[in-house]
Amino acid sequence: MWRNYLTVGVRSLAKNRAYALINILGLAIGMAACILILLFVRYEFTYDRFLGNAENTYELQSFYTSRETGQQFNIQMTSYVAGTMLKKDFPQVEKSVFALSSSPVVLKEGQATAANDILMVDGPFFDIVQFPFAVGNPATALAQAGSVVLTEAEAVKRFGTTNIIGQTMTMVTRGRTMDFRVTGIVKNPPKNSSFNLTIVARIDPVSFFSEQPEFMREWGWQSGWVFVQLKPGTDPKTLQAQFPAWEKRNIADENVGDLRYNAGDEQDWRLVNVRDIHLGEAQGAAMSPGNDERTVYTFAVIALLILGMACVNFTNLATARASQRAREVALRKVLGANRRQLIGQFVGESILVAAIAMLVALALAELLLPLFSNFLDARLQLRYFGADGVLLPIVGLVIVVGVAGGLYPAFVLSRFQPARVLKANRSAADTEGSGRLRSILVVGQFAVSIGLIICTAIIYAQTMYAQSVDPGYRRDGILQVEDFGRRQIESRRETLKDEIRRVEGVTLVAGTGMGVNTRNNSSRGFQIPGRREFVTIGTYAADPEWVDAMGIRMLAGRKLDRNRPADDATVPFPEDPVAEQALARRGVNAVVNALAARRLGFATPADAVGKTVHTSMVDSEKYGLTPVTIVGVMDDSRFRSIRTPIDPMMITRNDNNADVLVVRYTGDPRAVRDRIEQAWKKIVPDAPFEANFSEDIVRELYAKEAARAQMFAAFAVLAVVVGCLGLFGLATFTAERRTKEIGIRKVLGARTRDIVRLLVWQFSRPVLIANLIAWPVAWWVMRDWLNSFDSRIALGPTPFLLAGALALAIAVATIGSHAFRVARANPIHALRYE
Template sequence: MWRNYLTVGLRALAKNKVYAFINIFGLSLGIAACLLILAFVRYEFSYDSWMPGADRAFQLQDFYKPTKAGGEEMKLQSSSFASGTALRKDFPQIERVVYFYTGRVAVMRDGQPVSPGRTALTDGPIFDILQIPFVRGDPKHALDDPHGVVLSETAAKAQFGNADPMGRTITLISGKMTADYRVTGIFRDLPKNTHLEAETALIARFDPQSYFADNPGVLTSWNNQNGYIYAKLKPGADPRDIEAQFPAWEKRNIPDDVTEGQHTNPGDQQDFKLVRVPDIHLGEAQDGPGGSGDKGTVITFAVVALLILGMACINFTNLATARASQRAREVALRKVLGATRKQLIIQFIGESMLVSAIATVLGLALFELALPALNAFLDAQITVDYFGAGGVLLPVIVLTLIVGIAGGVYPAFYLSRFQPARVLKANKSAAEAEGNGQLRNLLVVAQFAVSIGLIICTVVIYGQTIYARTADAGFKREGLLQVENLITPQAEAAGQALVEQVRRIRGVTAAARTSIAVIAGSNSATSFRRPGQEAVELGIYVIEPDMLPAMGMRLLAGRNLSEANGMDDATTPPSADQIDFKEDRALVARGLNVMLSEVAAKRLGFASPQAAIGQRVDGGMVDSTLGYLPTTVVGVVSDVRYRTVRDPLQPIFYYYQKTGFRQMMVRFEGDPKAINAEVEALWKRLVPSVPYRSRFVEDIVHNVYKRDERSAQLFGAFAVLAVVIGCLGLFGLASFTAERRTKEIGIRKVLGARTRDIVRLLVWQFSRPVLIANLIAWPVAWWVMRDWLNQFDVRMGLTPTPFVLAGLLAVLIAIGTIGAHAFRVARTNPVHALRYE
């Protein structure tokens, strides 16, 4: 019997080849697309879940709230060293706390400093918290040695070749530290789904007290977030109980600021959170090395996956129900010959499940073929297991059954109840069918509403990405080189000679050192006030006078800072007594000339840039016990957006001193590679102990918006798939409708209807659902895209253009899908349609 059911099912498919192709190919496309998207979603949620003990591993994150003085909301993965010390001291529920500093570390090789890749320094057994798999050594004791270092497999091979690296000595350089380290372990190369970044090559033990001896504020300030705090909770400890104690803990540990007799506690604007290590990647804080995930986008893709699969299932069910009534005579004859209703139900559901099974197998094949391309596009390592707890085979089988039953249940129960006498007496033809197809039209509307919505989202996301890359940032991106690693003592010592010689390079038009750079990830801010007014918070950065021509900034009022003017220079000699602040006292007594950005002048209440010139602004640039540093505004410059367009434009206070630079900006004309090579040659001659690192600003900006560009491209790809699936279903329904209306079309032609009249009739019938779909898709897409665009401080306008374009495109595609078929049907000789009468 089952062989008979299979034979009948295969014959039905062979008899209706177009119907079978549309059903199978459309459903397989939907299944493949759904599996691809869900594999990506699952991968994004899998970050660090491969790490043993990850349920007890947490990162302390520092969230800042805006204050009355202004400022901005900041959600930081990084925390201060002081917060880790206090956490270790005050919470017995925490088993271990480790400080993780991602300062740059160079390795001496053949007498030259070489950057091995991503590096980190830690003050404790980090591998007890982040249980990275080792291939050599004991992870629990690898960093017991104060001069122990562990390497990744790739870094070990690069350093030692095929020789055994264990116990070998390498020289590390970081900051003022140059020391020999012994290799105590080799860890497996990290997978790409980790917040630590897969390129992590070296993790070494260090002593923060000696490393930061020249800058003790790093160890004591709660506002100096220069590293990461990891904590391992004791078994059974509840992180929510610990977080509930944080407000009192902050008050108890964070010292008050005392300025002019007023006590304020910086902790009032700070909130600390313990975040599970697997939750870091898609967490709220995105400033760290794992800050490349967007939970909202990932969830959106999951919804898109289900919508595309739903569209494919709608196609399947739509065509199955549309073709069902054409088999009325077949059912009647089967019943006359003795078939029971149960046998008919099994037959039709079996046929539906056969088609579903074939489509599923084809969908899995398409999924396997497309997965390598998706991995290459996302630079990911997405893998899929078919068996086991996380295998996809069981869900796919369940999906096959659900889709097969959904597509076959209506034909099975509807057709199996036909009365043979009524059907055969009425001489029902294979082209006739009951019902007006309202349900099928509603399903077509739903399909095209999804397609139009995806097209709109694609256009808006891609448009915003282009807008963000090309929006005026207040400086010229082209012809700008950003040289980094200037924060090291060796580079600082050679800094003046370096920048002067860079300016002499042919093609270089300007060069200047600065503590702020394009999308550098660092932030510095403090409070400022005009006499008699409340304080406001401004960004504060060191620049050289040549920063204006190097960045292409415009001087709106006043003058530029000058190295020749002593009042423009905030440099103070290092004090032997860090408590006395003698040099700072002298600076406070003398005062300082500074510049403001245009928005900073507005924040301080100046009516215009010219109105700020010569005015006094007091800045919290010195220890709070000394009060405010009196400064005089000598210039106001145009605003520069150093950060991404997602972040608000920071009002900036610029001043000059001879130290504290992190980057050098080089403006040039001519061949970028040649200029970079010459700067690198100068660097290696003047700063031989520090690796050279530079990036073109155009590349920096392009890379930072790569995530949004990938999202747009993925949305575009899946929007195309959605349209293809919708058109397949529309073509199938058009074919079916034209077939069932063969007699009607013949009569119309006999009565004088022209071919174009028939084409217009059929096209209009199938264009109406698409037009209705626009009315549904437009408001939903507008609401979704409005919320997405609100993430950006600078954003494109949400004009009607993407909506009209998407709607017109959908209508044109629908007309193109059914137009040729309608034309062919309309040209058919009416004799062929009416001869059976």
């Protein structure tokens, strides 16, 4: 019996090649898209699954809520003291380790090279975060300070081999030259890892932070990652429920001036499993870029929608073809076939089509997978066997798609009555059915297509807006030199700036702690007369030339001046009590942006000029608050992502905190960069040169948004293609069923354009109705997405109207040519047997 069903099914496909091609191609596209997207979704949810004992390994994260604005800042970093006190106060915490990101210089044979993605840790890091080792013992590799572990790739890069246990690696960091002994080699982390590391070195924190002892005791100093290993069976939620009481026990109030301050008032701590870091709520100060869990789920929904559209095509075309198989069904019933057998036959044929489509889909997926992986910068793999094999899911998908696409047509076909179908002069095209379900399904298909087109247009427009909106400074003509604050160049910093100023094409040079997308965050609480709470303002160092170098407009007052001693807040480092006391007594001048002026209570920029506020520029417990006089107000500038609110900002001159060098230039960018690099190597040959153009930094900042727009565009195109395939097939078969009607209309005088208009209108109505469904859904989704940006485009009607018009134009173009061919046919061919 099943052999007969298979034979009939194959013959049916061979007899109707156009139907078979449309069905198989539509299903194949939908399946291939579904496979690729679900591979990406699975990849995103498998981050850090390779770590040993991952179920008991957690990261301690800080969650801030500003009392002034209510803004939330969820960051993966936390303070050093939080980790030490957590281990001390909770016996459920078996082990803990603090990791600090560092960019030291590696010295080898007198040559200095940059080292990126380096972690300085205070304990046996790999005993907690259990990476697989290639050489060495993870439990003892970092047992002592002065030991270092490299990845396989980094070992080969630095030494040419992984057989380097016992060798010495020399690094310069914080102005000190330190020797580390290689004690282990870890396997290269996979792409789906939240740990972006190449070298992990153990330090003694007491000596390492001897110049800044407050680093180890200040609860508000968020500058590293704390990882803990809980004892087996520990419930992290139960442990976390005790954190509020733990905060009160450990974080004491501080009296700063006349006000009380507590570092725990605005922040809470959470334990997050390492496998949940990548898609977790906290993405600020991440070791490597994470992703948004909602975005991943959105792509999964899109994959299922595209697959559902392909199934809708199958259902539509199968029910439209019902008239062509009515006589077959009737004859089978006359010969004794029951309804169950007929349903089994047609569902089996549907599964056969799904199986053929799956083979085509797998071929497409294999061909597109390398391109898709490179585009996402991911390592997606399509394996059929093993723990992560997809063979069983593929078989299940074939069955589900086959049954979902064929079940309703099977019920429709199997209910035909033989007497009505086989009676004399009954045309096969006269089978009953209004086609209402087909119209509903077409509406659903185009609603999805239109919704994706709208989302694509809005995402693209917002991405372009983010890159082109006025940030408050001049983006063009800026070269940003990183790691300008390295301690080994401290004594040559001014000489280096003078040398770069003499480079052809360079117009301005300024050291700063705030540049384009610099990741540092530094803020202080300011005491305002008459207010009982501090006002938090971001405080950064910058040379007096920085405002002009960035091209920022002054709104009131003046810029900082090198010739005015009160404009200089520089004090020796390490701390000098005499200099700090002198600064606290005399005060310092500063420039603020317009937002900071408003936060400080001034109605206009001019009102702020000449006013004095107080803050702890130096140790306030010893020297009291420092008076800060505002001498100028500059325009607000957006240096970070458009998702992040603009910082209220205060700029002071402090040469010790200028970590970035901003160079304003004219002329050929590459030539200027090369000349600056030569000047750098002339003055500081022992420090590597790293510089980026501001345009490149901004482009990289929004690379993820641009990639998301491109992915949505690709999905929208696939959805439209699948929808048009179904629409074309449906129009073809519907026109065949209406051949006699069209012939009669022509005999009665209807012109070709009248027939074309009739057919085009019939298939355009579902597209118009689809707009009514797609528009409100897309508006709701995009409004929520745009609200995640601090500055955004207006959600106007243009993308909705354009998407609707484009979908209608595509639908008309799809069916128009076929309608024209049908309308021009000679009516005698339709009516010759009547």
